[in-house]
Amino acid sequence: MEETRAVDSIKVKWGLVIHGGVGVLPRDQLTPELEEAYRAALTESLSAGFEAMSGVGSAIDGVVEAVKVMEDSPLFNAGRGSNFTADGVVSMDASIMEGGTVSAGAVAGVRDVRHPIRLARHVMEDCPHVLLAGEGAEAFAREMGMPSQGSDFFFTQRRWDDLQAAKEREAKGEATPNTVDVGAAEVAVGADELKDRAGTVGSVALDREGRLVAGTSTGGSANKKWGRIGDSPVVAAGTYAGSHCGVSCTGWGEYFIRHAVAHDIQARMAYLGVSLREATDQVVHGTLEDHRAGLGGVVAMDRDGYVEMCFNTRGMYRGWVDETGRVRVAIF
Numbered sequence: 274m275e276e277t278r279a280v281d282s283i284k285v286k287w288g289l290v291i292h293g294g295v296g297v298l299p300r301d302q303l304t305p306e307l308e309e310a311y312r313a314a315l316t317e318s319l320s321a322g323f324e325a326m327s328g329v330g331s332a333i334d335g336v337v338e339a340v341k342v343m344e345d346s347p348l349f350n351a352g353r354g355s356n357f358t359a360d361g362v363v364s365m366d367a368s369i370m371e372g373g374t375v376s377a378g379a380v381a382g383v384r385d386v387r388h389p390i391r392l393a394r395h396v397m398e399d400c401p402h403v404l405l406a407g408e409g410a411e412a413f414a415r416e417m418g419m420p421s422q423g424s425d426f427f428f429t430q431r432r433w434d435d436l437q438a439a440k441e442r443e444a445k446g447e448a449t450p451n452t453v454d455v456g457a458a459e460v461a462v463g464a465d466e467l468k469d470r471a472g473t474v475g476s477v478a479l480d481r482e483g484r485l486v487a488g489t490s491t492g493g494s495a496n497k498k499w500g501r502i503g504d505s506p507v508v509a510a511g512t513y514a515g516s517h518c519g520v521s522c523t524g525w526g527e528y529f530i531r532h533a534v535a536h537d538i539q540a541r542m543a544y545l546g547v548s549l550r551e552a553t554d555q556v557v558h559g560t561l562e563d564h565r566a567g568l569g570g571v572v573a574m575d576r577d578g579y580v581e582m583c584f585n586t587r588g589m590y591r592g593w594v595d596e597t598g599r600v601r602v603a604i605f
């Protein structure tokens with residue numbers, strides 16, 4: 274069932290790939306029950322995306338429906354399972370982009386929206402802007418008929434405990450350094466730090482009409498302050514879809530912004546003529562690792578239906594579904 278980077282190329286006629294973040298628990302902490310719960314949630318997400326694309330649905334519908342399932346699951350750091358800020362509230366970011374039309378929509382710092390990916394879609398389709406933030410984005414959600422979701426809905430004990438642990442580390446002066454070497458990074462910054470930054474969800478889909486769409490949704494890092502926004506709502510950093518491929522990222526957002534990771538993968542294909550596999554390898558194992566602590570991963574699809582899932586961490590919750598409805602999920 275498990276797949277690694279060494280597998281043969283995955284190619285679909287049309288389909289969808291998803292991730293549920295790189296903050297995976299070490300194998301010895303992932304109980305069989307929890308592993309089963311993650312696998313079931315990933316499968317549900319893929320099935321929802323596939324179903325949306327099976328009828329008249331487009332890649333946009335597939336991405337939105339797949340991401341919505343993970344936003345509703347408390348297992349992932351997005352929507353309902355979002356991390357808490359230092360103030361003890363959720364502050365969520367999301368974006369979506371369509372390659373053929375190069376249209377995009379994104380929201381940042383929203384606190385009362387159940388499905389930020391749906392709001393990002395509204396920004397893309399029903400608004401002249403690309404990125405809306407905070408109260409303005411929430412007001413736009415109301416205009417689009419999306420009700421305000423009370424804060425209780427977003428409370429999960431697990432994320433609350435993560436926030437308390439992050440605050441304790443901070444009080445002891447153990448806040449995350451800005452530069453550590455990848456490889457040693459998960460040891461140096463600790464599994465907890467990675468966990469605090471990871472769990473984001475995302476999807477890339479290619480439909481029968483050849484439309485490529487990428488979307489990403491996140492609660493961002495635990496204990497974040499000062500209105501911190503990560504890469505996920507930043508088009509070209511956490512999400513990109515262009516003429517060659519679609520990419521959704523997860524990981525240490527500051528590094529993904531600095532290196533415009535999602536767009537860099539598309540640009541390498543366009544300018545260097547390399548394959549999707551080479552482009553994802555060069556960025557995830559080259560640029561990000563060379564620039565220290567660029568922990569994370571990507572899922573991507575190109576216009577020919579090749580699927581890539583590439584990460585420099587111990588694992589990434591992930592899966593894909595092809596045109597026959599065959600679902601595969603993997604963690605490590």
Ligand code: ASP
Nearest residue numbers: 470471472473503524526
């Ligand atoms: N990239 C996200 C952020 O920095 C976090 C993650 O992927 O887990 O907000």
